[in-house]
Amino acid sequence: MSQANPFQDALRFERSVPPCAMVIFGANGDLTRRKLLPALYQLAHDRRLPAGFTVLGNSRTAMPDDAFRDKMKEAVQKNTEGDSPFDEELWKDFASGLFYVAGDISDAATYNTIRERLEEVERTRHNGGNVLYYLSTQPSQYGPVVQGMGKAGLQNGNGWRRLVVEKPFGHDLESARVLNQTIQTVFPENDIYRIDHYLGKETVQNVQAFRFGNGIFEPLWNRRYVNNVQITAAESIGLEGRGGYYQEAGALRDMIQNHLLQVMSTVAMEPPALFEPNAVRDERAKLLRSVRIMTPDDVLQNAVAGQYGPANIGGTDVPGFRQEEGVDPNSQTDTYAAATFFVDNWRWAGVPFYIRTGKRLPKRVTDIAIRFNDAPLSLFRRDGEGAQVPPGAQANLLILRIQPEEGISLRFLSKHPGEGMHLRPVSMDFNYGTSFGARSPSAYETLILDALIGDATLYTRQDMVEASWKAVAPIQELWSNSKFEFPNYAAGTWGPKASDEMLARHGHEWRVP
Amino acid sequence: MPLVEPQKLLKELSELWVGLGKGDGASQGVLRACAMTFIVVTEAENTDIGETLAALMPEHPSRAIVVILDPKAEDVSARVFAQCWMPFGRRQQICCEEVEITTPPGKLKDIANVILGLTVPDLPVVMWSRCPSLFDLPEFSRLLPLIDKLIVDSNGVEDPSGFLQRLVAIPEVLVADLAWTRLTRWRETVANVFENPEFRGQLPAIHELVVDFGGDVPPTRGYYLAAWISACLGGKIQSSMHHVEAEAGIHAMALKNGGFQMSLELLDGSQAELRAGTLVARLVFQRPNDYMLLREELKILGHDRAYESALAGALDMSKTS
Numbered sequence: 001m002s003q004a005n006p007f008q009d010a011l012r013f014e015r016s017v018p019p020c021a022m023v024i025f026g027a028n029g030d031l032t033r034r035k036l037l038p039a040l041y042q043l044a045h046d047r048r049l050p051a052g053f054t055v056l057g058n059s060r061t062a063m064p065d066d067a068f069r070d071k072m073k074e075a076v077q078k079n080t081e082g083d084s085p086f087d088e089e090l091w092k093d094f095a096s097g098l099f100y101v102a103g104d105i106s107d108a109a110t111y112n113t114i115r116e117r118l119e120e121v122e123r124t125r126h127n128g129g130n131v132l133y134y135l136s137t138q139p140s141q142y143g144p145v146v147q148g149m150g151k152a153g154l155q156n157g158n159g160w161r162r163l164v165v166e167k168p169f170g171h172d173l174e175s176a177r178v179l180n181q182t183i184q185t186v187f188p189e190n191d192i193y194r195i196d197h198y199l200g201k202e203t204v205q206n207v208q209a210f211r212f213g214n215g216i217f218e219p220l221w222n223r224r225y226v227n228n229v230q231i232t233a234a235e236s237i238g239l240e241g242r243g244g245y246y247q248e249a250g251a252l253r254d255m256i257q258n259h260l261l262q263v264m265s266t267v268a269m270e271p272p273a274l275f276e277p278n279a280v281r282d283e284r285a286k287l288l289r290s291v292r293i294m295t296p297d298d299v300l301q302n303a304v305a306g307q308y309g310p311a312n313i314g315g316t317d318v319p320g321f322r323q324e325e326g327v328d329p330n331s332q333t334d335t336y337a338a339a340t341f342f343v344d345n346w347r348w349a350g351v352p353f354y355i356r357t358g359k360r361l362p363k364r365v366t367d368i369a370i371r372f373n374d375a376p377l378s379l380f381r382r383d384g385e386g387a388q389v390p391p392g393a394q395a396n397l398l399i400l401r402i403q404p405e406e407g408i409s410l411r412f413l414s415k416h417p418g419e420g421m422h423l424r425p426v427s428m429d430f431n432y433g434t435s436f437g438a439r440s441p442s443a444y445e446t447l448i449l450d451a452l453i454g455d456a457t458l459y460t461r462q463d464m465v466e467a468s469w470k471a472v473a474p475i476q477e478l479w480s481n482s483k484f485e486f487p488n489y490a491a492g493t494w495g496p497k498a499s500d501e502m503l504a505r506h507g508h509e510w511r512v513p
Numbered sequence: 514m515p516l517v518e519p520q521k522l523l524k525e526l527s528e529l530w531v532g533l534g535k536g537d538g539a540s541q542g543v544l545r546a547c548a549m550t551f552i553v554v555t556e557a558e559n560t561d562i563g564e565t566l567a568a569l570m571p572e573h574p575s576r577a578i579v580v581i582l583d584p585k586a587e588d589v590s591a592r593v594f595a596q597c598w599m600p601f602g603r604r605q606q607i608c609c610e611e612v613e614i615t616t617p618p619g620k621l622k623d624i625a626n627v628i629l630g631l632t633v634p635d636l637p638v639v640m641w642s643r644c645p646s647l648f649d650l651p652e653f654s655r656l657l658p659l660i661d662k663l664i665v666d667s668n669g670v671e672d673p674s675g676f677l678q679r680l681v682a683i684p685e686v687l688v689a690d691l692a693w694t695r696l697t698r699w700r701e702t703v704a705n706v707f708e709n710p711e712f713r714g715q716l717p718a719i720h721e722l723v724v725d726f727g728g729d730v731p732p733t734r735g736y737y738l739a740a741w742i743s744a745c746l747g748g749k750i751q752s753s754m755h756h757v758e759a760e761a762g763i764h765a766m767a768l769k770n771g772g773f774q775m776s777l778e779l780l781d782g783s784q785a786e787l788r789a790g791t792l793v794a795r796l797v798f799q800r801p802n803d804y805m806l807l808r809e810e811l812k813i814l815g816h817d818r819a820y821e822s823a824l825a826g827a828l829d830m831s832k833t834s
Contacts, residue, residue, distance in 0.1 A: 005713060006745040007704035009819050012697050012809070019709045047698075050705055051787060051794040089784060093795045126711055126792050 017452040019050045020130035020159070021121055023114060025105060025145050026137035027057025027068070031166065033075035036136065039444035041076045044094045045087065046441075048449060052125040054097045056117055060104050068100035081442050097125065105137065105145050111152030122158065129158025132451055135165050143182040150186035164193045164451050167258050168249070169460075172476060173469035180462045189462055193451045198259040199266070199458040200443030200450075203406040207266050207368075208280075210400070210408065217398070218271070220372065222347045227396075228506070229267065230354045230369040231260055232513050234361035238308075238491070239324050247327055251337035252305070252472055252479070255357040261288060261468040262460065264353055267368055267400070268343055277457040281464065288467035292342040294474040301505065303475045306336030306496040308360040309487030318360065318491045332484055335359045338499045339475060340506070352506050356499060360491035365513045366402040380413075380423055388422050389413065394511060395425040406440065407431040517591045517614065519630025525593045526610050533595060533608055547609065549811070550632040551575040552640040552660065554647055557583035557615075562643070567596050568804040570609045573811045576633050577611040582618045582644060589616045589624060621652035629659055637661045637814050641807065645670065648679050657686050664810055666691040667733040669761065674831035677733060681828055689813070692734040693820050694806045698798060699738060699763065699777065706775055706789045715790075718770035722752045725778075728761030731834065733827065735763055740826025741819065742768070754834070 008016065022040070024032055043049050057068055073095065077086050101117055103110030122129050133149065135142050142165060155161050163183065170176030183192055198204055211218055220226070233255055239246050246254065265284040272279040294302060309320040322329045336358030343353065374396060380388040397411040408430045413423040441449075450458055488496040494510065503509050551573070553562060566577050577596070597608040612631055616624050632638050640656065641664040647653050657663070663686050670676045680688055707713045722742050724735045731754045739752035757764050765778035775789040785798035799805070 003713060003716070005704060005707050006716070006747075007700065007707055007742075009700065009704065011813060011817055011819065013701045013704060016705050016708050045797065047701070047797065050708060051789070051796075052709075052792055087797065089782075089795065090797050126709055126790070128710055 014046075014048060015449075015453050015455075017048060017050050017053075017449065018130055018159075019052055019127040020132060020452060021054035021056060021118060021125070021127050022132045022134060022448075022452070023056045023058065023118070023154075024134045024136055025058050025141075026135070027100065028059035028061050028071075029136055031136045032057070033072075034079050035442075035444045036134065036448070037072045038076050038079040038081065039442055039448055041091070041094060042080055042442070042445055043449060045090060049452075050127075052097065052127050054099065054121045054125050054127055056114065056121070057098070057100045058103060058105070058110065058114060060102065062102040063100060065098065065100050069095045069098045072098060105141060105148060108148060108151060111148045111154060115152050115154055118154075118157070127159075130160050131157060131162075133161070133163045135163065139166070139168055143179060146183050146186050155186050155191075160191070160454070161187070162191045162193060162451060162454070163187045164195055164448075166195055168253065169194055169258075169465045170469065171248075171253065173466060173473050176465055176469050180465070184462075190456075192462075193456055193459040194461070194465060195447055196258055196262050196458075196460050197443040197447060198402075199262055199460070200447040201402055201406070202440040202446075203400060203402045203408075204263060204266055205446075205458070206406075206408075207400055208275075212271050212275075223349055223351050225372050226348075226351055227371045227373045228352045228354060228508050229264075230371070230511060231264055231267075231356070231367075232369070232510075233260055233357040233366040234363060234494075234513065235357075235359050236361060236364045236492075238318070238321070238360050239327070246335075247331055247333050250334040251357050251359070252334055252339075252475060256337055256339065256355055257468050257472045258460075258465075260355050260357060261291075261471060262464070263368065263402075264341070264355065265464070267370075268348055268353070270347070275457075277455055280457050281459075281461050285461060285463045285467060287343065287345075288464055288471065290343050290345045290348075291467070291471040292344045293470060296474065296478055299475050299478045302340040302502065303478075304336075304338045304496060304499045304502050305334040305479055305482075305484055306338075306358060306489050306499065307331070307333065307484070307486035308335050308358075308489055308491045311360075311491040311493075313492040320487050320491065321359075322487070332482075332486065334479065334484075336361075336489060336495045336499070337475075338495065338502060339472075340502060341471065352508070354503060354508070354510070356495065356510070358489075358495050361494060362492055363513075364404060367513050368400040368402070369511055369513075370398040370400075371508075371511075372396040372398070380421065388420075390424060393423070393425045397511070405431060517589050517624070517627050519627050522591055522593055522612055522627075522631060526612070529593055529595055529610065530608075533597070547574050547576055547633055547636065549573065549575045549636050549814075550578065550638045551811075552578045552580065552628060552638065552656075553643065554580045554582065554640065554656075555643040556646075557581055557585065559643060562803075565803045565807065566611065569807055569811070570596055572808060574609050576631070577609065578628060578631055579611065579613045580621075580624065580628075581613065581615045582621065582647075583615050584617060586615050586617045589614065589620055589627075591615070591627075618646075618650060618652075621650055622655045625652075625655040625659065628656070632659065639664065639811060639814070645676075657683070660686060662687040662689060662814060664689045664691065664807070666806075668692050668695070669728075670733065671730060673730065673733045673736060674828065677736070677824065677828040677831055680824060687814075687816065688824075689810050689817065689820065690733070690737075690824070691803075691806045691810065692732065693737050693823065694810050695762070695801055696734050696738055696741070697809060698801070699766065700741065702777055702785075702787060702796065703742070703766075703768075703775070706787065709789075712773075712775065712789050715770055715773040715775075716746065718773070719746060719768050720750060721767075721769040722750055723767045723769070724752070724754045724763060725757045725759070725765040726754055726762065727757060727759030727764050731756075731831075732762050733831070736827035736830045736834075737820075737823045738763065738766065739830055741823040744819075744822050744826055752830070 170179050265287040269283040269287040272283045321335050338356035341353045382389045395413045399409040401407045410428045414426045416422040591614045595608045638660045639662045640660045667676050767776040783799045785796045787794045
């Protein structure tokens with residue numbers, strides 16, 4: 001066993017990344033250019049990467065190392081999210097660790113070449129044989145790439161070997177199981193990092209700090225006090241060139257199965273005994289396994305599919321989904337999905353968790369609204385002449401805002417100053433950006449750093465992935481055998497009427513975020 | 514009747530917030546934020562701290578109490594105002610409050626009670642002394658019970674040993690020295706180098722530390738660095754400091770054993786060169802300003818054991834050098 005590093009100072013130093021290399025499959029793709037390399041450059045700028053850090057990119061396109069570096073430089077200059085100006089000197093140093101291997105992922109020779117290059121950089125750049133592999137290819141290629149890596153022995157070496165897999169993890173429960181089995185024949189579960197970038201967002205992490213770092217809210221965090229929970233992930237944009245992918249995926253698969261159920265598990269999970277990766281993930285997995293599996297009748301009552309039609313928004317004609325480029329004019333794809341989930345455990349029995357997501361909604365917003373029960377006896381008149389509380393007053397609400405402005409708001413009733421006793425809702429806001437002026441790292445910076453350090457807390461595990469597929473499987477099955485009367489909502493509105501009716505059946509209504 | 518009353522200042526602060534809340538209609542309201550009371554003691558000719566305080570406010574929102582020691586002042590006076598900023602893309606301004614108290618040094622003891630009345634309840638109180646002579650004032654001891662943490666800066670002191678001795682002698686208050694904070698980047702780089710098992714294997718044989726410094730006398734942070742490395746390596750290391758023609762402060766350091774050397778040297782601009790065995794790398798190595806140092810220091814409101822150990826070691830080394 002190697003000795004501990006005597007110079008580490010956890011009080012002042014950021015968590016340190018051991019010397020290592022990162023291999024990106026699909027290095028010429030959109031994700032690498034828009035997210036991965038900008039995140040890595042920002043980490044280098046913030047001094048979070050070790051000396052000798054190496055990136056080895058792979059894709060089919062033939063190009064020398066220098067051409068790859070030029071492409072990545074352009075990508076970093078265009079997409080870096082930090083507020084620091086691009087630093088030429090830093091880039092030179094960072095780029096000296098960028099290498100490229102051209103090769104088809106169906107060709108065994110590609111993996112042998114990667115192995116040889118890794119052996120070479122291990123010698124020249126002193127990275128101890130530690131390697132993080134990142135699958136940034138088409139999802140259908142995950143299995144073949146991992147098998148190719150296995151045949152070439154890329155999972156073994158002098159140091160640790162980890163694998164990051166981008167979503168989607170399969171397209172249904174069965175394909176997710178097959179993919180997990182394929183990957184696990186090469187990498188052990190502990191070395192597989194399934195990325196869900198929502199979990200890397202600062203506010204999602206802050207949910208845990210908020211719940212488990214304070215003693216104020218957790219006593220209220222249960223069926224006795226919480227009336228319902230609403231999770232909204234709305235996008236105002238349409239397909240933005242993702243027509244091909246989106247038509248196959250749909251809102252339920254693209255957002256609810258992964259991101260939003262993971263967010264729900266963070267909001268609703270039990271406190272872990274320790275704040276360490278498997279303890280936290282155990283609790284998330286337990287929560288997901290407690291989600292009640294719907295019967296076909298339940299699906300009819302508790303799930304709503306929608307697809308946007310054309311509209312004029314602010315003087316601009318916006319096409320409907322079926323009019324978008326690359327979309328089948330008779331497409332049955334859901335661009336809106338809403339569902340009511342129930343969690344069958346002692347804490348949450350009977351509390352509905354409403355989740356909705358959609359494209360071309362009125363604005364881009366993601367938040368979680370926890371509505372607490374009203375006071376048991378209302379002292380203030382709510383109806384009729386002389387009402388002291390305005391009709392529809394939104395209070396008793398705790399809102400965890402994920403985007404665009406990360407923060408937390410508490411809405412409660414307060415006396416209006418002056419004569420009489422008139423109440424009005426007020427908002428007490430905590431804004432991340434304004435309370436802490438420092439830049440929050442992007443989700444990819446956080447998650448890549450965690451994978452390099454070996455912290456899997458924010459990554460999903462096989463059992464979590466399978467549990468969330470199980471939760472949506474009945475909806476998938478019924479929807480795939482249904483013919484919807486689409487479009488059923490106009491672009492720029494909050495979704496189909498059936499979605500409002502779904503909540504009305506429980507005596508609730510969607511809040512307007 | 515005292516010239517400056519906490520109650521009156523608090524009322525003025527309250528009125529300030531009401532005034533800001535009414536605004537001019539364009540600001541769309543004001544958010545108030547506070548995480549601590551931050552007392553700054555400075556001299557009259559050295560009051561250029563507005564920019565530093567404003568820069569700190571977004572990350573460490575506080576009630577700032579700036580005490581200006583002015584020998585020309587006849588009596589104690591005070592005023593209150595707000596530091597506001599409009600975050601990019603937001604419609605609400607964020608404001609923090611500032612109380613500025615000017616006092617002749619001899620009346621410092623009179624304002625201890627004023628400060629006590631002005632501290633924000635339930636939140637930590639941190640004092641940043643920009644005034645080296647503060648230690649020599651008998652009134653200084655009256656201020657200590659008010660604070661949780663005292664931040665000083667030994668950068669450029671002519672008598673490192675005497676200064677360190679005074680720091681060691683301060684009772685019952687957490688002490689921080691920005692000279693130590695300046696070392697974080699150096700220390701972190703050393704630590705990261707030895708994250709590599711290949712280099713870490715060289716540690717047992719390391720027997721020598723060389724620190725190159727610029728300036729007339731060895732800087733306190735040179736002693737801190739040597740004491741820290743010595744403590745990390747179990748005390749079995751010979752340290753030496755060499756004067757070089759360079760900007761005051763540490764210019765370079767090297768750890769050596771027979772066949773291995775790890776060195777770090779400042780280059781022009783904001784870069785440094787790291788060498789470890791055959792590895793050579795250029796690093797971004799910004800010279801930190803007051804804002805950057807305080808930003809780090811204000812995050813730490815408990816004991817810093819590494820610093821406390823280095824302070825004791827540095828004092829011993831400075832006495833014997």
